[in-house]
Amino acid sequence: MTARPLHRRRRAAAGLVGLALAATACGTGGSSSPQAGGDPDASLPPGCEDYADYTGSSGTTVSVYTSIRDAEADAYVESWKEFEECTGITIAYEGSGEFEAQLNVKVQGNNAPDIAFIPQPGLLQRFAAAGKLVEPSEETVANAEEYYSEALREYATVDGTFYGAPNSSNVKSFVWYSPKAFAEAGYEVPETFDDLIALSDEIAATGKKPWCAGIESGDATGWTATDWVEDLMLRDAGVDTYDQWTNHEIPFDDPAVVSAVDKVGSILKNPEYVNGGYGDVASIATTPFGDGGLPITEGECFLHRQASFYSSFWPEGTEIAEDGDVYAFYFPATDPDAGKPVLGGGEFVVAFADRPEVQHVQTYLSSPEFVNARVAAGPFTSAHTGLDAENISDPIGKLSVEILQSEESEFRFDASDLMPAAVGAGSFWKGMTEWINGKSTEEVLGNIEDSYPAS
Amino acid sequence: MNETQPKLLMLMYGVIAFFAVVGVLLLVVDRAPKRGREKVQLVAFLGPAVVLLLIGLLIPAIRTFVLSFKGPGSVDWVGFANYSWMFSSSESRRILLNTAAWVLIVPTLATAIGMLYAIVIDKARGEAFAKALVFMPMAISLVGASIIWRFVYTARPAEQEQIGLANQLLVMLGGSPYRFLQDPPWNTFFLIVILIWIQAGFAMVILSAAIKAVSADVIEAARLDGVNAWQMFRNVTLPSIRPAVVVVMVTISIATLKAFDIVRTTTGGQFDTGVVATALYDQAFRFGEEGKGSALAVLLFVLVLPIVVYQVSVLRSQREIR
Numbered sequence: 001m002t003a004r005p006l007h008r009r010r011r012a013a014a015g016l017v018g019l020a021l022a023a024t025a026c027g028t029g030g031s032s033s034p035q036a037g038g039d040p041d042a043s044l045p046p047g048c049e050d051y052a053d054y055t056g057s058s059g060t061t062v063s064v065y066t067s068i069r070d071a072e073a074d075a076y077v078e079s080w081k082e083f084e085e086c087t088g089i090t091i092a093y094e095g096s097g098e099f100e101a102q103l104n105v106k107v108q109g110n111n112a113p114d115i116a117f118i119p120q121p122g123l124l125q126r127f128a129a130a131g132k133l134v135e136p137s138e139e140t141v142a143n144a145e146e147y148y149s150e151a152l153r154e155y156a157t158v159d160g161t162f163y164g165a166p167n168s169s170n171v172k173s174f175v176w177y178s179p180k181a182f183a184e185a186g187y188e189v190p191e192t193f194d195d196l197i198a199l200s201d202e203i204a205a206t207g208k209k210p211w212c213a214g215i216e217s218g219d220a221t222g223w224t225a226t227d228w229v230e231d232l233m234l235r236d237a238g239v240d241t242y243d244q245w246t247n248h249e250i251p252f253d254d255p256a257v258v259s260a261v262d263k264v265g266s267i268l269k270n271p272e273y274v275n276g277g278y279g280d281v282a283s284i285a286t287t288p289f290g291d292g293g294l295p296i297t298e299g300e301c302f303l304h305r306q307a308s309f310y311s312s313f314w315p316e317g318t319e320i321a322e323d324g325d326v327y328a329f330y331f332p333a334t335d336p337d338a339g340k341p342v343l344g345g346g347e348f349v350v351a352f353a354d355r356p357e358v359q360h361v362q363t364y365l366s367s368p369e370f371v372n373a374r375v376a377a378g379p380f381t382s383a384h385t386g387l388d389a390e391n392i393s394d395p396i397g398k399l400s401v402e403i404l405q406s407e408e409s410e411f412r413f414d415a416s417d418l419m420p421a422a423v424g425a426g427s428f429w430k431g432m433t434e435w436i437n438g439k440s441t442e443e444v445l446g447n448i449e450d451s452y453p454a455s
Numbered sequence: 456m457n458e459t460q461p462k463l464l465m466l467m468y469g470v471i472a473f474f475a476v477v478g479v480l481l482l483v484v485d486r487a488p489k490r491g492r493e494k495v496q497l498v499a500f501l502g503p504a505v506v507l508l509l510i511g512l513l514i515p516a517i518r519t520f521v522l523s524f525k526g527p528g529s530v531d532w533v534g535f536a537n538y539s540w541m542f543s544s545s546e547s548r549r550i551l552l553n554t555a556a557w558v559l560i561v562p563t564l565a566t567a568i569g570m571l572y573a574i575v576i577d578k579a580r581g582e583a584f585a586k587a588l589v590f591m592p593m594a595i596s597l598v599g600a601s602i603i604w605r606f607v608y609t610a611r612p613a614e615q616e617q618i619g620l621a622n623q624l625l626v627m628l629g630g631s632p633y634r635f636l637q638d639p640p641w642n643t644f645f646l647i648v649i650l651i652w653i654q655a656g657f658a659m660v661i662l663s664a665a666i667k668a669v670s671a672d673v674i675e676a677a678r679l680d681g682v683n684a685w686q687m688f689r690n691v692t693l694p695s696i697r698p699a700v701v702v703v704m705v706t707i708s709i710a711t712l713k714a715f716d717i718v719r720t721t722t723g724g725q726f727d728t729g730v731v732a733t734a735l736y737d738q739a740f741r742f743g744e745e746g747k748g749s750a751l752a753v754l755l756f757v758l759v760l761p762i763v764v765y766q767v768s769v770l771r772s773q774r775e776i777r
Contacts, residue, residue, distance in 0.1 A: 126527075222725070279613070286634070426737065430725055437637060437638075450546075454536070
């Protein structure tokens with residue numbers, strides 16, 4: 001809390017510097033020396049050589065709209081401070097808890113931000129199809145092609161046009177556990193899905209509940225359960241069927257999906273397995289997702305499937321390390337030799353305006369300089385191959401980046417972010433909540449299939 | 456500071472501009488030629504209101520109606536597809552059913568409770584205090600009230616300590632905790648209780664004032680005729696306060712049709728508790744299905760219309776009697 005006012009003061013100072021820079025820039029522009037204008041480096045203050053590509057837009061402002069708030073947002077603002085000082089471009093950052101709905105309102109009201117970080121490829125495609133997005137500059141495309149995998153770029157490509165480079169990415173295929181508790185009881189980190197079930201049975205035999213989970217999340221309640229289904233789809237049905245499923249080439253109640261959901265049910269709906277520290281199966285629906293894994297620290301639960309970002313939910317003083325209080329292992333594949341499917345999410349940086357300063361910011365955000373500056377400012381993971389894993393201080397972030405950059409991994413984007421919002425942010429979440437609440441797999445999947453918008 | 460100053464300045468400009476426009480308008484109207492002055496006055500004073508209504512109400516209403524015949528992204532015409540979806544999908548039928556439950560139960564119960572309370576405390580000692588107790592919830596915003604009630608309804612598994620008032624009482628009486636917000640269909644009724652809790656105070660205040668306005672001679676005459684308490688209520692009080700009852704019922708009905716805050720705050724429309732207003736928001740703003748959202752908005756308008764027409768006709772007939 002005390003960091004806030006301090007931070008604000010720092011920002012004000014940055015603003016002042018920016019003003020001063022703008023003033024000097026005006027000064028040089030007005031001087032009668034004809035050579036000064038021709039040399040791009042002349043307007044760059046000392047120490048800004050890295051930013052030579054982004055000159056010529058001093059004194060302008062670019063608005064950036066995202067769903068990222070609080071400490072994470074401060075880290076972003078901190079990470080592009082040098083860019084702002086050197087180029088004279090001010091980045092007006094705004095994070096919103098109602099990002100998806102508000103971005104829609106802003107765009108429809110012809111009040112779109114210059115740049116948005118869109119976490120749902122489905123939403124990105126909707127804006128692209130409606131002709132609202134502006135194509136990025138060649139430099140941005142070159143950066144994206146050099147540093148990001150084709151699978152990831154494909155999610156930002158609509159009808160052959162690429163609309164924006166990925167930015168942060170997180171890994172969702174993680175199971176959190178307590179290395180200390182595992183060492184004490186003699187449990188080992190499982191290598192295959194069958195090992196994971198065997199371990200669960202072993203723990204359940206001692207009378208303790210192996211798993212704990214929570215899916216409550218306001219009007220997004222249910223998304224944690226959809227992540228479970230997606231992870232099991234990747235493992236049970238394979239990546240190709242997963243792609244067909246996300247594109248709605250197979251119906252939502254296809255036998256492959258039923259099988260995957262039932263596999264999730266063999267864990268989440270098994271009264272012997274859940275819900276460690278909270279009670280029965282139904283308590284999963286009312287436990288806030290942020291509290292879901294906390295019983296691990298109290299020894300009431302041993303396993304919790306949740307994304308890498310869960311590291312910020314542990315109580316203060318919890319040591320996150322390979323031999324610490326908590327750590328995570330990769331959610332094992334059914335057959336590890338057949339490749340490692342990785343479920344993940346992330347943001348894509350798209351532009352709604354084509355002013356040169358907007359393109360500069362978009363290009364900078366796709367550069368290795370940015371991701372390394374960003375990771376220096378706070379926890380950050382990205383599939384950007386220019387990101388130096390050595391710069392990452394938190395162990396989960398390091399593990400995530402290693403998985404993301406690994407050749408073995410088959411990265412797939414979170415299905416609920418790919419599907420039309422009526423399904424991915426509506427009936428799928430709702431359906432899985434009802435499923436936890438007791439409805440049958442067939443009934444729930446049938447309802448979701450019915451809710452698919454006709455196209 | 457840097458950001459608020461221009462805003463305050465803008466506000467000041469706005470206020471100054473407003474006074475300038477009104478000033479000029481008054482001046483012009485005052486200087487208008489004697490002949491046709493009334494017409495000038497009519498246009499000058501009604502004009503701005505009509506223009507604002509047009510921009511803020513009529514045009515959006517027409518646009519919504521048009522959008523309700525278009526598909527996602529408002530590009531293609533889809534005919535009545537959005538309307539047939541509304542009545543055919545199991546999810547939206549649930550929503551219509553819930554809305555019907557809200558509209559039938561809330562105005563009836565809130566008015567009945569408010570009326571009963573108003574009669575019981577009428578001329579009783581400490582009437583003002585008793586009134587304040589019931590009226591207080593009106594002062595809380597719907598979102599605030601919903602958060603309070605969400606805590607009241609919170610359910611924890613039986614093994615754990617209850618943090619919700621309702622379940623703590625249940626457990627103390629020897630029962631097992633009940634998930635008030637998660638188990639359909641009764642969860643909708645527990646949400647309805649919240650709105651009744653709020654609206655009963657409104658009904659009570661209006662009806663209490665109406666009851667006090669019943670003429671003393673009529674009551675005296677009835678007493679001389681030897682009526683009992685029920686006859687007094689049925690034949691004297693109720694007919695006298697009928698206009699007030701209609702106003703209260705209509706106001707609460709319209710407020711109920713628009714019930715959004717309570718559902719969104721407590722369950723977010725999950726667990727089969729969605730109503731038209733929450734579904735409208737979800738479809739139009741979260742799912743990008745502006746067509747379906749607009750169709751639901753049109754439905755809401757069609758449902759409110761007869762209530763308003765009824766109220767206007769009742770008020771008209773009253774004026775004729777007088």
